[in-house]
Amino acid sequence: MNLTFAQIALAALPFLPLAGFAVNGLWGRRFKETTIGIVGCGSILLSFLLSVFLFMANLSGSFATVQVRLFDWIPVANGSIGFSLMADPLSLIMLLVITGVGLLIHLYSVGYMHGDAGFARFFAYLNLFIFFMLLLVLADNFLLLFAGWEGVGLCSFLLIGFWFTNESYNAAAKKAFVMNRIGDLGFLLGMFLIVFTYGSLNFDQVFTAAATAGGANNATIIAITLLLFWGACGKSAQIPLYTWLPDAMAGPTPVSALIHAATMVTAGIYLVARCHVLFSLAPFTLSVVLAVGVATALLAATIALFQTDIKKVLAYSTVSQLGYMFAALGTGAYVAGLFHVVTHAFFKALLFLGAGAVIHALHHEQDLRNMGGLRTELPFVYRIFLVGTLAISGIPVFSGFFSKDEILMNVFQHHTVAWGLLFIGALLTTFYMFRLLALAFWGEKRGHHANYVPMNTTMKLPLAVLAFLSFAGGFAGLPEFTGLNWLHHYLSPVFSDVTLHNEPHLSIGVELGLMAFTVLAIAGVIWFYASRFKHLQTRELNQLNGELPWYKKLPANKYYVDEWYNRLLVQPINRLSDFLYRVADTLIIDGLVNRIGGMVLSAGNRARKLQSGDIGIYLYVMLAGASGLFLLYVLLGS
Amino acid sequence: MRLTNRYKVVSDKKMTFAEKLYLPAIATGLGITIRHFFKQKVTISYPEVKREYAPVFRGRHVLKRDENGAERCTACGLCALACPAEAITMLAAERKRGEEQLYREEKYAEKYEINMLRCIFCGLCEEACPKEAIFLTDTHVTAEFHRDDFIYGKKQLVEPVDNRIDVSKRGKPSGRL
Amino acid sequence: MLPYIVFKLILVLVILGLTLLIATYSTYAERKIAAFMQDRLGPDRAGKFGLLQPIADAVKFFTKEDFIPAGADRVLFTLAPAIAMSTALMASVVIPFGNSLILNGMEFPLQVANLNIGVLYISGVVSIGVYGIMLGGWASNNKYSLLGSIRAASQMISYEIGMGIAMVAIIMMSGSMSLHDIVQQQAGPIWKWNIFVQPLGFIIFCTCAFAECNRTPFDLPECEQELVGGYHTEYSSMKLGLFLFAEYVNMFVSSALMSAMYFGGYNIPWIEHLNLPHNVETALGSAFFFIKIFFFIAFFMFIRWTIPRFRYDQLMHLGWRILMPLAIVNMLLTGIILLLIQ
């Protein structure tokens, strides 16, 4: 087997973090923190360098896609499912994001987790996560992708419950796990259906088969895509499976930044984008995706307005932004969705890490009501946070502007009502982000001490880099009309077959007008909040939950979704289980088993008398039996 | 306290890998044994070749006679007194008429016994004797089957008249012991 | 066929006689060498240089009182030395004492039986040899004897494993279990000898051979200081003689094996260049083989007076935890290298 260097690099990529995991996981307890950090970050750095190499090679045109088949994994009737990796522009973009942001967050964690008892465990988990994530994006078939998918779910579970002595954190981890399992069920069923329909799980084969079969909107493909989307909803926290993500904030902040903002939750987007051939064949599913995306974006944004936990705000913000991405996918604008994935990875990681810096500095204080006035105290973090806020709000030149604008533009083209809702969502985004900024950094100090934990360079450096990326990342996808949309150009080979949109593009004038309108509205929101923030803050801080009017109380309590879930799903199941336990299990099954057992027991009690323990008699009987058998043979056999 | 210069300090230090292999040590050991293989042998083929005794060797006793063949011993008992092992007993008797040829003095030892199992061949009897009657020779006390036979009487001790034992060449240790 | 059978019979008798002769004179050699190493002369009374000493010993053994202790099991007590002696003698059957002689156009190999499982046969016979010692010790009805025989049994079983695995490496090299083939494979230049290919194997084999023969430093079954005489404490006269004799026969067989398996047997390096007549070459080879055997017998004796006895736990430690792993490593290495060479 002659491997090109690119293939070797590809094969090595995911296994470097795995090696890091093995080393830290097995011997981490004996290592010093420095060693653990070097092992953890070093393995990611190496895979980042390999990713960059692959990316450059791809850019320079030395290959379009690169594939390597490591070994036959599961032999099946026709051919076998290979443990094979594949990198195309889509994977490469994800690869860069995962390893790049992952590297920064690893670096940050060295400072953030300093002194924690589970330092080695933390880095081992993080490395394992990166391994599975790389497996996910590099898989060239559904099964391997599913392996990575489950793996990241596992790591997410482990890391949410990282401080496993806290019972509620464990509950959060369990919740995330169960929610993900519900989503996985859809994915799994989708896979079964794919195998059943196309007889393969290999991406190429499936897509080719689907494309040649044609027949848009037939029931099978709608079922497949809906099931896959169901899986994506679970992983990417969309309605109705979004409730685990805010709870997942129980994990350490770098985890929230890496897994629950930048990478894992975008796996759903990746899945849909990867299967765009299928989705493009099912416009009905796409409209479902759009609807779910818009609804999630708006709903999460309203909830985010009323959260008091700094990480919860960011968590709902993430859910909301993921909704944007799905909305983009729902209109068939896969590139726009992915663009937002990238920029979101930058600024949301930045925001989370910034929040982490605040939490770190304030001795693990997460409640916004106990912050305030940190602008002068933590100027570096403030600046960082400001960049992130501006980026997510969509202020021009910052990265969020370009990506969100592209989404809005595409949605406008497709569905005006959806655009209107997303526009409102964008305004809400701006509002809650500035509320967050104001509560944390502006105004006066509230209830915290002045002895801040200092930040070291390993924490500052990633923040600076991410801030730069949040600022400049948008230039990768300048608006369409400029003709400089590099990302679009780069990803075009992957999405070359997207034929859904053959409507004419909006004219430059309309586009610019919309852009200006959005920007103006956002600026208006900012001006409104900035000028009146003191009043708004005092009112909010003095208002207790019970005093809120209903329209505020509802989002403040997350629309009681968890409670409804509890009442509608969990409790009935509990009651059913209880009933089944008491009647079916105890009376019928146990009764039967016990009765049979009792019979055997009494029979055994009687038969036991035969066993005297005298081996001679046993043997004699055995011998007699053997003799009898042979005698029988002699008499009958001849 | 150092008794000799050939002492060696014993230690139980950890052996190095080379020492743990043992093979070099075995080789050195073989070297030593093979060297001895070709060394001058120290064995003497006894009955044919006899080793010279030292001049001060002290073997079995002899009771000397004088030039005329008369016993020199007068049974004075000084030897028995000097004997640290109390191996010597004697019985004195008076010389009868006509026995002048046999005994030099008027008193003689009627019985003179040395218990060779007790004797330590120190030679103090020889030193003590005023009459130069008892000497230790360079012959050995031979092995016997019975304990009684080790009590030498005059029969064994007194030198035969016709086979005098020459003790003149026997060296004396310088100074008293 | 008939001359062949006659030749075999003669060969058997000659080898039996030679074995016994060599074993007999080994006792003499042992005493002489021991004496020399201790700066003594050793036996020199019977005959010239004491050369008749073994005969005198034999006469003494035969004329001594044959004593059987009261509590002893008479049958086994008598049987044991015979077993020890006969198993010791049996091993020499497969040893190739030389290449074949060609007389009258017929080829007569100088080996009693060229079994294709020669090496296995040897280990089989060696493993039976322990019965003589065990039964002897047990039948004596003496605690010391029993201890000695139990020690002997565990020692011999333990060292058989290392020895067997060391031999496996040789078998892998030659691809045959026949000793004749193993020797033939070492013909030619001197570096074809297995000692240069299997130095580790030789050290293991040699050590195990010492233990199997109950020779110092592994003579715990009969260590005089602890167990009086070990398994032969109660024996006297020729029964004792057989036990002692068996030990020397074992030594002879071990030496023959060592020289056959590791030192080229009857091969003289580069002799094929001399273009000697076949029979002359065979004769020279046999002589050379015996020289090697004598060398190893002497080596056995040198070792005896060089190395002190091991302690029992050290013995077991050496056998199980050093020699056996080493032998396995040696075998694995041999296998890997053979695989790579192919």
Added chain:
Amino acid sequence: MEIAFYVLAVSAILSALAVVFAKSPVYSVLWLILTFFTIAGQYVLLNAQFLAAVHVIVYAGAIMVLFLFVIMLLNLNIATEPVKPVYMRAYEIVGGCVLCLTMVAAIHTSSFEFTPVNAYDNSIGTIEKLGVTLYNNYIFIFEVSSLLFLAAMIGAVILAKKGDI
């Protein structure tokens, strides 16, 4: 050849009987060793020299030494068996004979074809052939049996060890 077979067979049967009826366990062991030797002789006659050698090494060289070892270690040379009533012994001997007879009769009346199936291949018992078969067809069993050995080894050590492990 045939004489050898019958001599070996008769001595095998006699020594096997001696194993059963010997008074002292030590003698039982010795008779059993003799039986094994006769069986090894049968192997040689059946052209399975390698198996014969292995049989001697394993059974005579290892297993029986172990038996002897245990007997000596526990000092079991005195037969301490309860005397069974005569009728019981008779029952047992008759039982064994009946089993034997029925089996022989079964063989005798059966219609098995006992003629050689294939043309006899002389190289069947050689080490090379055995090795090829062992390492091609039975490699899995071979490996599993090594596990069995390991388990037996550990078990024996643990059982024989005094006190707590």
Added chain:
Amino acid sequence: MIPLEHYLYLSIILFCIGAMGVLLRRNMIILFMCIELMLNSANLLLVALSKFHSDNSAQIFVFFVMLVSAAEVSVGLAILVMLYRNKPSTQIDLWKKLKE
């Protein structure tokens, strides 16, 4: 050539002697030995069949039988030694309580 039946009869006889020994004797060590005897009769038959069928698989089975019996003996004797420590006798009847 000796007919196969003779090997069959020989191994049956040996087997039955072993079985009889198991019945007759109460000494655990001798029981063990009788079991070995029975195993060996089976081995003998296998080798004979291997020759008559010209198939060496049977000889491989003999290997495995030897192997299993070696393992069995080592564990069995270890158990025996352990039992002997508890009750200094090798009579099998004394261990009737093992049935529980």
